[in-house]
Amino acid sequence: MTDNDIDTIGLSRRRILAGLGAVGVASAGAGLGTTAYFSDEESFDNNTLTAGELDLKLDYRATYAGGPGRLEEIDGWYPDFDVQEEEPGVYLLGEVPDVGGWSWPEEVQERDLCNPELNLVDGDAIPVFTLEDVKPGDYGEVTISLHICDNPSWVWMYGDLSGNAENGLTDPESAVDETGGDPGAGAGELADAIDVTMWYDEDCDNVYEPAGGDDDPICVELVLDVSGSMGTGNRLQDMKDGASTLVSTILGASSANRVGLTTFANSANTLVSVTDDEAALQNAISGLSANGSTAMADGVSTGQADLGNCPDGHDRIMVVFTDGQPSSGQDPASAAQAARNADPSTEIFAIGVAGAQQSTLESMASDPTDDHIFTATDDAALEQAFGQIAETLVGEQVIFEGSLAEAMAALSKDEGGIALDGNRSTEDRECFAGGLTQCIGFEWELPPDVGNEVQSDSVTFDVGFHAEQCRHNEEPGNPFEQPTPTPTATPNDTQTPE
8 A cells, every 4th residue: 555545545633623712792702622533444354453643732821902900891701711810901811721830821832731631622612712892902812832742743724704793883883884784794894904913933922023123143052962862762863953953043044143062961062162154063963972971060051151252242042952860960050040140141941852851941941931941742843842942033933914804714724724834944844743832823903093894893713723644644735625526437227129
């Protein structure tokens, strides 16, 4: 049986419908639900086949900036969630999972959220936005974190504008609205008035952080674990791929940026001092080998010393990677604190895989509650983890920008939805690796200058995600197209003359 044969029998799929809900006066809560598709139609006599698994789960955090003093009113719209006013006029509408002892979104990239004991969105109906009395200047945001459990997968985002109602005309609206107050779906102006931005939220912080502006150039020190345990399986090569991707992204973003390379095992050594010479860095990364113990504190201190060679005016950043615990007597927390407290200070990101403990990563990262820790539960996810940090540093990428009506048109199944890229740091679209959290941001705003034509209007819309396993599946086209049925031959009904 060829790969093409496998493609035609319907591979593992998982869809999650994230009902972003309704915005307007006549709000009706849309829900979150899942429909799982798994097809294993081939059979072989006297053989046993165990189908592979694919599970797409998500969690989210939704906020609404709707003006101060409305906590009691807004809380009444969410009977199953205790709405909180996080800052004046900004309300937390919901977050999943609700796990004691840690918070979302600060720690979503640090946890194994494929753990079946966690209460992720995996079939329950949960409203995200159900808002009434939306005024010009109001805006809301939901960050959805995706977890591909088990097999790496292609992922699409899709959506539907299920309601866009006029709901009659107020006196001010009738002066500017020529629809006559038609109550039918699609007659309202709100979907065209609402602005939408969707982006890859690399650090899952509910904030779109673009490139450019007045940002200073950056000087990044890679501090990489090359101890003996890194020789396990393909881990060393996966780390090399990730480090190589980060170097290309950082240096490709600005000619002023610099990158240095420090490794640690029995001791630490700076292989390439901070430079804009990509070839030197790539050659050094390619030649890395694994052996020895884990002098992590020496690695941090040596990397910090090399950051002293950064040009003036550069922000100093360290990316520490490890797959284990520091050698006996090593205290990476103290070395990291010295780097963070230096003048100029160093911002530290930590990546962990395999035996790396959460407490060790937290002790090194700058503000461990501010998305500076990236944990991969699978070695194959390391390149994408490095890529997420690289994109965080050079600026997050927009997926779509336009009106809500235009967004839903782009996300429609007829158009194939929007194909998401598992690694924005490479040119080609990649599958989403298993064992790594990735976040998508969705923000809407009713601009302050919107006129009376939207008064009393309401919209209802859904957004969903579709995953299809990568193995035996080259980048597919529209995953929502129904296969063309094979014509059934009808035998000729002929009679032989007597």
